[in-house]
Amino acid sequence: MHFSSEKRLDGDVVEREFALGEIPGILWTPAAMSPDAMSPDAVPAPLILIGHPPLGLGRMYPRLAGRARHYVAEYGFAAATIELPGCGVRPRWAAAEQARADLRRAMESGGAVGGEIIDALILPLVDRAVPEWQAALDELLALPGIGGPVGYEGGVISIGVRLAVVEPRIVAAGLFAGSLVPAAMFEEARRVTVPLHVLLQWDDEGNDRQAALDLFEAFGSREKTLHANLGGHTGVPEFELDTGARFFARHLKAERTVFGA
Numbered sequence: 001m002h003f004s005s006e007k008r009l010d011g012d013v014v015e016r017e018f019a020l021g022e023i024p025g026i027l028w029t030p031a032a033m034s035p036d037a038m039s040p041d042a043v044p045a046p047l048i049l050i051g052h053p054p055l056g057l058g059r060m061y062p063r064l065a066g067r068a069r070h071y072v073a074e075y076g077f078a079a080a081t082i083e084l085p086g087c088g089v090r091p092r093w094a095a096a097e098q099a100r101a102d103l104r105r106a107m108e109s110g111g112a113v114g115g116e117i118i119d120a121l122i123l124p125l126v127d128r129a130v131p132e133w134q135a136a137l138d139e140l141l142a143l144p145g146i147g148g149p150v151g152y153e154g155g156v157i158s159i160g161v162r163l164a165v166v167e168p169r170i171v172a173a174g175l176f177a178g179s180l181v182p183a184a185m186f187e188e189a190r191r192v193t194v195p196l197h198v199l200l201q202w203d204d205e206g207n208d209r210q211a212a213l214d215l216f217e218a219f220g221s222r223e224k225t226l227h228a229n230l231g232g233h234t235g236v237p238e239f240e241l242d243t244g245a246r247f248f249a250r251h252l253k254a255e256r257t258v259f260g261a
Contacts, residue, residue, distance in 0.1 A: 001139040003027075011073030015065070020136055024057060024089060025082035028068040033078065033145035044147025046252035047140060049133060049163075049170075050081040051155020053179065054125065056088035057081065067154070070241055075249050078146045082136050084156075085128040095124060103180075107206075118180045122158050126185075130162045137169060151248045157215070158185045164192045172251035173197070174244045177212035178204055178233055189218040196224040197247040199240060204233045 005017045012031040017024065033045060048071055052060040068079040083089070086096045099121040106113045133152075140146055152163050153174035160175045165188050173192075177200040196219055200212050216226050225247075229237050 001136075001143075009065075009069060011069055013069050013072045015068075020082065020132075020139060022090065023082050023132055023136070025080060025136060026057070026061075026064070026068075027140065027143075028065070028072050028079045029145065030072055030076055030078075044145055045076055045078045046248070047137075047146050047148055047150045048077050048079045048248060048252075049137065049150065049152045050079055051152065051159060052081060052084070053156065054084050054087045057083045058088060067241060071245055071248070074242075075245055077248070077252070078140075080136065080140055082132060085125060085132065095120065099124075113180065115183055119182045119184070122156065122180060122182050123184065125156065126158050126162050129156075129159050130166065133159070133163060134167055137167070141169070149252045151252050153244060153248070157181060161185050161188050161192060164194050164196075170194060172248060174247060175199070176236075177201075177215065178207050180208075181211055181215055186215060186218045189215055190220045192219050192221055194221060195247075195251050196221045197244055198224065198226045199236060199244075200226060200228040201233055201235060202228050202230050203235075206233055 001018050001020050003016050003018045007015050008031065009015055014029050014031050016027045018027060030045065050064055050067060052064055064081055071077040071079045086092050099117065102117045103113060103121055106117055137150065141148055148169060149171045150169045151172045151174065152160055152170050154176050156179050157175050157177060158179070158181055160173050163170055164173045172195045174197040177198055198216055201207070202209065216224065227240060227243065
């Protein structure tokens, strides 16, 4: 992992860009965790991996940084994200581009999006992205001041489902029910056992509401909470940010304003 830049944000948050091979990423930490400031007896910070839609880190940065600053400044978490395969500055691959084109045509025609299109769009992305998240997690947990436990939130819900199944270091997940879900992911959802906090926008024009409800029912977790709010895809109420942060604070054993005055 190679760090290429560092800047200080409001709330005593330090943002560092990094590269893991060809994969760009961003790490946000409390300023008190910087190598020059960190006390030898400082308690390692829990880590939240922040997922995002396949639109590129540059386009998603304002929303990602806003969520990260809240987690770091208010609760003392570390937070990190990485660029998804085939997105942003990363090389494209032909199959993904074709699947996106097929999806656009299906949506423009006003017809239902078929399972073959959903599978072609989502399953290869999950297969590529999850090992990359795990590789990033290896590197992040080796950094001074970051010790876990780990949570995952946001992004493509199928990536979160797969990570919750295969990655034992993730102890809680906050998922956004706002992306297409292949039928195969319902079986994987039954194997999820970590605590879940799921957000659903009731009037999301691009989301199959019933499929989202069916997926929530399929999750095997003994603790799972669904928050459904009125509004479209980008209309998640602001209070849900702190609701999610308190969910992670409970399960990642963080305390509010750990690094605050």
